[in-house]
Amino acid sequence: MKVLIYDTTLRDGSQMEGVSFSVEDKLRIARRLDAFGIDYIEGGWPGAVPKDTEFFARLKAEPLQHARLAAFGMTRKAGETVEESALLRYLLEAETPVVTIVGKTHSRHVSETLRIPLDENLAMIRESVAYLKAHGKEVVFDGEHFFDGFKDDETYARACLSAAVEGGADWLCPCDTNGGALPHEIGETIAALVAAYPQTRIAMHPHNDGDCGTANALAAVRAGATQVQGTVNGFGERTGNANLVPVIANLRLKLGYDCLPEGALEELTALSHFVDEVANFSPNPKAAFVGRNAFTHKAGLHADAISKWPRAYDHIEPSAVGNQRRILVSEQAGSASIAQKANELGYALDKKSPVAKELLLTVTSMEHEGYSFEAAEASFELLLKKATGTYRRFFELVTFRVFIGKRACDTVPVTEATIKILVNGEEVNAVAEGDGPVNALDLALRKALEPAYPQLKDIALTDYKVRVVTTGEGTAAKVRTIVESTDHHGHMWATVGVSPNLIEASWQAIVDSIEYGLLKA
């Protein structure tokens, strides 16, 4: 059985407190979801949010490959014609194959919050859907507060969906807008809609306010819904939207639904971490299916059983979703996975060799200090090169100095870095100004290195992230910086630095980044 997945991370998900996607972020996520095999990607609300308008404009030049792009909006307003509706015009201007419009379906909301006649709301739904259909769109009608409306005034709730059907809607998507419905209610209501509208496909848009978002999505599908709307990692307002990560894994692995292209499910963990990374969140270690702890077992009873029967305490095989089983407090498992990683990167390393054991000690003690190599594989590969004797130094630091000065009349401080390094035994000096201390230091280092290593011109820093590792000490807390770089072949790598001093942490990550780039060039 086929179920279509509709992702709204970029629209409803971006409502989450602490999320603020740039247009670039949105494009990166859209392309990743597209490559992963999501069926529908809702990009935003054109017209209402300027960034979203730009996002749709940027995608016109280079459309998505697999997914159908959806623009989100509202029905026309009360008292205007569809032709007069600015909201609908923006939706058409986004030039997406799919348009999703929300309309009220709870009579009390129509009377008390919109404060318009009930019939006018029905006309708004019918005419808006028909107008979008006349312009060739695939139309999803999102019924706001449908489940509460259905309980409170079933006749009117049904009338709203019927208005959408009369307008020609391709999908009826009842929304559990406040997220409080329970799975059995969702199942019963969806089954009633499937029976009532045999010609129109039924979708479901659940939220997680009762901590039943995943179960609500599954209940809807089991009752006959053929589209599920949600977000990666459950991003969204309040407690979040339904989390597509466990929804997809459960649909595929537990219920046998066809909802992803062949092979995609194994990318689920990577997708989940990628979206967190772009949003600058630490991935939740307890996340179902994809969390670092999802298949982690403490030594003892379970670990012993697992050695006899690997899946004894896991509900699925972790590799099915691209995750892995972890046994804690087991050095053997540690050096095995280090060796595995090394082999993956093309280094021959036996898990029982002294080199592997020493490397494990180094990695463990660095992780204890706050380093994290999950998102900084290039720094791990440099450690591996050092351990296996394939590392090479390109320069040595003699000294650097960074100066930042601000007077009352400056909007931005003056920032200058000077550096002295040894390159092939010779002292080289350089000075650079930058937008900030890290930028100035990076520029100065490059200036000093480029005469000896002109290939550095092809290496660019593309992203820079800072996270406080230990909290509770104010600005004296330890910081971890991650630097992402690319070369002109589009090869990308990330490096890490940790220190109580932000400049030192950044320096480490920049040095790793440049050394890695030069070693690979």
Add this chain to the structure above:
Amino acid sequence: MKVLIYDTTLRDGSQMEGVSFSVEDKLRIARRLDAFGIDYIEGGWPGAVPKDTEFFARLKAEPLQHARLAAFGMTRKAGETVEESALLRYLLEAETPVVTIVGKTHSRHVSETLRIPLDENLAMIRESVAYLKAHGKEVVFDGEHFFDGFKDDETYARACLSAAVEGGADWLCPCDTNGGALPHEIGETIAALVAAYPQTRIAMHPHNDGDCGTANALAAVRAGATQVQGTVNGFGERTGNANLVPVIANLRLKLGYDCLPEGALEELTALSHFVDEVANFSPNPKAAFVGRNAFTHKAGLHADAISKWPRAYDHIEPSAVGNQRRILVSEQAGSASIAQKANELGYALDKKSPVAKELLLTVTSMEHEGYSFEAAEASFELLLKKATGTYRRFFELVTFRVFIGKRACDTVPVTEATIKILVNGEEVNAVAEGDGPVNALDLALRKALEPAYPQLKDIALTDYKVRVVTTGEGTAAKVRTIVESTDHHGHMWATVGVSPNLIEASWQAIVDSIEYGLLKA
């Protein structure tokens, strides 16, 4: 209808990575759960865990008031008698009214991990239960891997429960040990057990590996289970146990079950935060019912509706669980939500006033530059004070300089900040060293201010966050810093700064933080 709540935070919950309760911690949590009105509190595994043995010993002197205390353990081992069983002896020595013992119910686990005859396992269950019953205990039999066993070998799974019934068990508690069962399976299986064992009460022990822990608990209760086992905040191995917080709230508020004493539900948020506090975790802002964001609204549309109908976008009244509604100021907010937020903060502001409209323009244009006030309410309140004429300046910057220098021999750079400010018309200079440039600047500013404002000593910076707002420009990207501060009353506030220059962004957030603290002091 009555449902009994069985808390295992102190036993199964303490298996979570990162949790390490002291005996004192365990006693504090037990007393709090008892006062809250939990029916059963499982304190640990006496004998197996020395801390747990001590915990039970300490409770003998001062027993719980309301809850029935449970000790957890296992059946006797294969080949020994119940009288010889050290495991059972420890359970009796704990002197608890309730004993919960786990036994295997999945035939493959008996054969492959225990490696004993299937009949011996049945005898272990029957005899162990009977022995505990003969000592006057209320006995809960936990059937390990029951749901998988029931699917794989239903006859044997039922035989295990029947053995417990023959021994005189008060409760049959099928465990979804690996947490992968879905709600419809749980419901069907529990209904079958309720029918099969009309004389014995049925409990349920769900985990969250499929992200359905809450829904699984509810499905079991709807199918006839009258006891639910779980942990506060879903503590537990891997993805955690079923989270009693949403389970209780849903049972009480959505399904009308009687599961708590009158008035207790309003303490749910406090209980959840208390347990996180003791375990040293930051409460999850997205937690259903009790999270800081659970009833937080950001969109302009929603905020406007809420002003007309407070519960319009909430599934329950937040105060029912001791939580509260919050309106955020954001990109998508209108002047209505600005006015509402201002009123919430105690400022009289009409949404149609020129002040509200100008403030909206300021906020919108700052957000466009990368500011975010969602997590920095104090910076918003300063804007509000400026707009309404209640702001006051405490100092003016003349100049600051930050110097960072590193030589080859330094592991950490030397970092020094000097500052010159005008305080009440007089120039004050100060210099400070710090762990990093931001720390040094913060310390220098405080040194310069403290003679005039000694109350600053009570204000401490507690957290510092940095994120890059625009990506794709490497280290030249814009950064947003968030600074969190507290005073000695435990009042906490957060401020924001944005600039391409990290030091400038941090400076803005620090200045806001100190100004806000002084205005409130």
